[in-house]
Amino acid sequence: xxxxxxxxxxxxxxxxxxxxxxxxxxxxxxxxxxxxxxxxxxxxxxxxxxxxxxxxxxxxxxxxxxxxxxxxxxxxxxxxxxxxxxxxxxxxxxxxxxxxxxxxxxxxxxxxxxxxxxxxxxxxxxxxxxxxxxxxxxxxxxxxxxxxxxxxxxxxxxxxxxxxxxxxxx
Numbered sequence: 001x002x003x004x005x006x007x008x009x010x011x012x013x014x015x016x017x018x019x020x021x022x023x024x025x026x027x028x029x030x031x032x033x034x035x036x037x038x039x040x041x042x043x044x045x046x047x048x049x050x051x052x053x054x055x056x057x058x059x060x061x062x063x064x065x066x067x068x069x070x071x072x073x074x075x076x077x078x079x080x081x082x083x084x085x086x087x088x089x090x091x092x093x094x095x096x097x098x099x100x101x102x103x104x105x106x107x108x109x110x111x112x113x114x115x116x117x118x119x120x121x122x123x124x125x126x127x128x129x130x131x132x133x134x135x136x137x138x139x140x141x142x143x144x145x146x147x148x149x150x151x152x153x154x155x156x157x158x159x160x161x162x163x164x165x166x167x168x169x170x
Contacts, residue, residue, distance in 0.1 A: 019122055023115050027135055030111050035079070038104045042096070054099050055154075056147045069148045076145055091157045098153060102146035105139040112136040 056064070064070075078084060083097040112135040119125040 015122070019118070019124065019127070022118065023128070023131055026115055027112070027131075030114075031108055034107050034111065035104050038100055038107065042100050042103075054102060054147070054150050056151060060147060061151075064144065064148045067144070069144060073145045073148065076141060091153055091160065095150065095153045095157065098146050098150050102143055102150070105142040105146070108139045109136045109143070112139065 082088070083101070084094065086094060089097070113132045115128050115132055116125070119128040122128075
């Protein structure tokens with residue numbers, strides 16, 4: 001509609017509003033659809049406990065400590081807090097949801113740069129680049145949180161399993 005008004009009236013404001021609306025609509029709908037897609041893809045599949053892809057390297061862990069992730073992660077907004085409720089979920093369910101969330105946000109980071117293609121017909125590459133980078137950085141925060149938490153949950157699961165096996169051996 002706004003692109004049509006721009007074409008008809010030649011007013012740059014309409015083009016700016018059209019680009020803003022389209023970019024916002026893309027980012028919003030892409031996030032919802034990616035979350036639904038990954039959730040459907042991994043609904044019944046368990047992730048292997050030793051999947052190296054989800055274990056942060058020693059350098060990553062040092063960065064997370066330096067960035068003080070432990071203190072600020074609790075302030076991050078969660079779309080569905082029930083997915084990370086330690087009171088109502090088993091540790092394995094929690095781990096599954098955390099790995100799934102990491103995958104979703106990693107895919108979203110990549111897809112955040114698709115709007116750069118809009119710069120071809122519309123121009124304004126710096127605007128599209130800036131919004132893509134900001135959107136990717138927002139999702140990077142959630143990847144960092146998951147990568148910080150996943151090893152801790154794995155360690156809890158392993159401790160619980162070791163305690164269980166000791167009880168059976170005694």
